[in-house]
């Protein structure tokens with residue numbers, strides 16, 4: 001029965017994260033034991049590399065879906081590796097086993113809770129520091145400015161505004177600033193927040209009559225790092241609140257840093273007085289990395305995984321990925337994982353097999369999942385959001401964009417598109433296409449944005 005549950009779980013993950021994730025990662029893992037008393041599942045990974053990647057990226061999904069299938073509220077996940085299995089084989093499923101295994105992972109079940117906890121701890125992603133950020137011509141100004149304000153927060157460039165395309169290192173720099181200032185001054189109160197979280201925090205503050213508390217929280221920090229500020233557009237009331245927070249922090253010479261996918265003048269639906277403030281300090285961009293920078297990043301990332309990547313292999317991988325560093329990293333990880341699972345050396349040949357195979361998959365036809373992944377980079381919504389019945393304005397809009405791009409880049413029917421996005425009927429999709437066409441006509445710059453997304457999808 002437990003194997004049946006695992007198979008069912010893999011089907012769900014295939015739905016949620018795509019079959020490549022299942023093939024590359026989850027197929028390498030097996031369900032070793034289920035301790036129903038301790039609500040603990042023991043998974044076996046072939047090596048630490050696969051384990052770390054799954055824990056880093058998919059633990060929430062495991063806890064959510066496997067937890068549901070096993071009918072427990074809080075699932076504990078314990079990884080054992082192949083050697084441990086040998087030493088423990090035959091031992092009973094007792095609570096003692098739980099103590100024997102060092103890597104007990106008790107992460108909270110949902111992502112929101114996780115984010116809240118990390119926020120409460122005031123922590124930043126420890127992998128995102130200046131010393132792991134490779135500097136090249138595409139990002140040198142942004143990186144130098146970020147380092148400078150880390151040394152003298154509030155005194156040099158305030159606010160610092162960093163903009164650039166998806167996956168080019170904006171979030172990394174924001175965290176690096178947070179980590180850097182924290183290392184210099186453990187007492188500094190630093191808050192990293194994405195703009196969409198800021199918006200929902202504000203909405204909740206209104207709902208629960210806690211606007212005052214909300215404002216005083218923000219007014220009492222020393223460094224405010226707001227990621228993806230473009231998500232504040234068209235939220236008038238939130239903008240108003242943010243405007244006051246900005247003024248008060250600015251007057252007190254507290255450092256404020258923004259990231260955005262475009263420069264301030266281009267952010268639509270934002271009040272003029274706020275827009276002008278965004279550009280008061282230093283506005284700097286990050287653009288697509290050169291081939292040399294991509295190679296340097298790959299080698300640095302491989303180092304972090306304790307792998308030595310030969311120049312020619314790094315060069316080959318860098319050539320396969322256009323500019324998005326997140327995708328570059330994804331390509332590298334797939335290659336390293338494949339090499340590790342199949343116990344082969346990392347070579348151009350092996351990289352070709354791994355990366356070409358995935359390109360072929362895409363060539364069969366741009367698939368819906370790829371489109372959703374791309375949408376999620378531009379709008380803060382996941383596949384389950386897009387499929388949900390929720391219809392708030394921004395979510396509905398993102399859903400309509402997804403429908404539009406699905407129609408434009410695939411030869412699937414309106415019915416198929418509606419079906420994929422939460423069982424909607426074809427007339428809803430028709431309506432979405434109309435809406436987006438109207439939006440293109442009304443909104444300068446929007447068709448460029450769509451084109452950019454389309455290019456990413458077809459890449």
Ligand code: ADP
Pocket residue numbers: 128132133134135139164165166167168169170171172173297300325326329
């Ligand atoms: P953005 O916020 O601009 O979409 P991220 O900061 O999330 O991009 O970066 C995506 C990934 O690429 C992260 O894993 C980040 O560490 C990595 N990355 C981006 N730029 C660099 C760089 N210059 N050096 C090393 N890693 C980088």
Ligand code: MG
Pocket residue numbers: 170171172227
């Ligand atoms: Mg980001």
